[in-house]
Amino acid sequence: MNQEQNTVHDKSLILLVDDVPQNVQILHQILNSGDYSFAIATSGEETLGLVEKQPPDLILLDIMLGDIDGFEVCERIKKNPKTADIPIIFLTAKVALQDKVRGFKLGAVDYITKPFEDAEVVARVRTHVRLKRSMDILREYNSQLTQTLDEMQTSFIELKESQDAIVAREKQDAVKTLSITASHEMNQPVTVIQGYLYLLRQSMDLDSLTSAQQKYLDRIEKGLTKLIDTLEKFRKSSYLYFLDNDPSH
Structure with a gap:
């Protein structure tokens, strides 16, 4: 050779x-x-x-x-x-x-x-060399295009994941804010009721209450105590949920 x-x-x-x-x-x-x-x-x-x-x-x-x-x-x-x-x-x-x-x-x-024949040889060779070069260029462009599309797809997936994470965090923050607000708003009237109930007991003659009135008052106190316990459990469970789902921890 x-x-x-x-x-x-x-x-x-x-x-x-x-x-x-x-x-x-x-x-x-x-x-x-x-x-x-x-x-x-x-x-x-x-x-x-x-x-x-x-x-x-x-x-x-x-x-x-x-x-x-x-x-x-x-x-x-x-x-x-x-x-x-x-x-x-x-x-x-x-x-x-x-x-x-x-x-x-x-x-x-x-x-x-x-x-x-010289002219025939030159013409046929030139034609197929040019075609080969054109095909090589097309293959290179196709390879670059495929690579670009792959990179774009990867970037899109990463962007989508980032967006999902942001949305999830925003939702979590919104729920957290709502939970805190709801807990605060519910706690205020309960505290007021609790205060009124205390003042009521201090101001009234409990011995003069009938049996039915005493039972009704006891029922209010028990219901209020149960409501306070429920609110406390809600606050604790909300805190633990957000602590477990906080990406920074």
């Missing part, structure tokens, strides 16, 4: 595959306009090794090779996910219809017949 060294990174790499050196030389001369760099292989196995090591932008592949034919080489290249997108143009002296159909089914993009 021979490969030209090229420091110009934007040149497309073309792999020329033919076991006849003269054919490789002719193709090189036709395409040597300065727009491409070249790699050369003279067998199917050599081609597969080179493609795996350094995938080219385009392969000009002779069908009739000494070890394995171009059809099998094409099939193996297309089955490899790493190299499946490389365009392949078959080189052949004769192209029967069934061979064309077979080649296209295997993934070839075009045919160039021998003997080579």
Whole structure:
């Protein structure tokens, strides 16, 4: 295998595959306009090794090779996910219809017949190199778009979680405020009633109360005591709830 060294990174790499050196030389001369760099292989196995090591932008592949034919080489290249997108143009002296159909089914993009016509070779190679570059750009854009969408989705999820946490905290604060307010508002009249009841007992002659009146007064005191106990339990349970659900603890 021979490969030209090229420091110009934007040149497309073309792999020329033919076991006849003269054919490789002719193709090189036709395409040597300065727009491409070249790699050369003279067998199917050599081609597969080179493609795996350094995938080219385009392969000009002779069908009739000494070890394995171009059809099998094409099939193996297309089955490899790493190299499946490389365009392949078959080189052949004769192209029967069934061979064309077979080649296209295997993934070839075009045919160039021998003997080579300079203008045809240049035109077909230029077309497929440009298509390859366009597809590479589209794949890159698609990859960037997918990455951007993934990042946006992640950001959206994080934002939603933050919003949910804020809403939950706001709800919790609102309930806490309501609980404190309700407890305070209920406690005030109870305290007033408790005070009035005390003054009532101090001011009245308890011995003059009838049995029914005494029972009624006792019932009020018991009910008031029960209400005070209930309010105290409510305050304690509210405090424990907010303490357990406070993110800062």
